Amino acid sequence: MNESLLREHICILGASLYQRGLTAGSSGNISVRTDDGWLLTPTNSCLGTLDPARISKMDDNGTLLSGDAPSKEAFLHRAMYDARSQAGAIVHLHSTHSAAVSCMSNLDHHSCIPPLTPYFVMKIGQLPLIPYHRPGDPDLAGAIHGLAAKHSAVLLANHGPVVSGKTLEAAVYAIEELEETAKLFLLLQGHNPRVLTEEQIAELHTLFKS
Structure with missing residues (x-):
């Protein structure tokens, strides 16, 4: 897909996320890797009203080449791209249920949400928690980079x-699955849910190469 189509694609999927309440106001950001860098939604932009021509174009070092000023969370994307050569796109949201889980105490920092469904296992796998950093803290990049080599997704406390995903669609589908599983996780608080066993998880990895 050429860069012009990628820009349009970011706008279409950004609007879809916004219209379904998965992001609010100017929160959240989307990036897609290109042959000569990556595209990123601009700072203070609403994913529901993106302009393809104003999307930020970054080089591999994170330097702005064209478009509006990039999201102040650009370093999150660069850290994950640097650690995951297979990542073709990254989506970061403040979606309600996932953000709610990120505020809970006593989470398993290695795997915040248990393997409740096969789809969560296939699209997300383990979801490690990154300790709280203030918005814009550059130390967060190192924390993400340290986990991203082994994990396609992380949860920021x-x-x-x-x-991340191999394509923009894959990243969007994965973050949607994460949000739905976070909702299940919250609904099941105080209950004794049945989770997938290690054998069932291994079978999914073998059959679906997740």
Whole structure:
């Protein structure tokens, strides 16, 4: 897909996320890798009203080449791209249920949400928690980079998820699955849910190469 179509695609999927209440106001950001860098939604932009021509174009070092000033969370995307050569796109949202989970105490920092469904296992796998950093804290990049090599998604404490995928569609589908599973996780609080066993998880990885 050429860069012009990628820009349009970011706008279409950004609007879809916004219209379904998965992001609000100017929160959240989307990026897509290109042959000569990556595209990123601009700072203070609403995913529901993006302009393809104003999307930020970055080089591999994170330097702005064209378009509006990039999201102040550009370093989150660059850290994940640097650690995951297979990542073609990244979506970061403050979606309600995932953000709610990120505010909970006593989470398993290695895997915030248990394997409740096969689809969560296939699209997300384990979801590690990154300790709280203030918005814009450059130290957050190192924390993400340290986990991203082994994990396609991370949860930022008191903030929200950052999810990568081979394509923009894959990243969007994965973050949607994460949001739905976070909702299930919250609904099941105080209950004794049945989670997938290690054998069932291994079977999914073998059959679906997740």
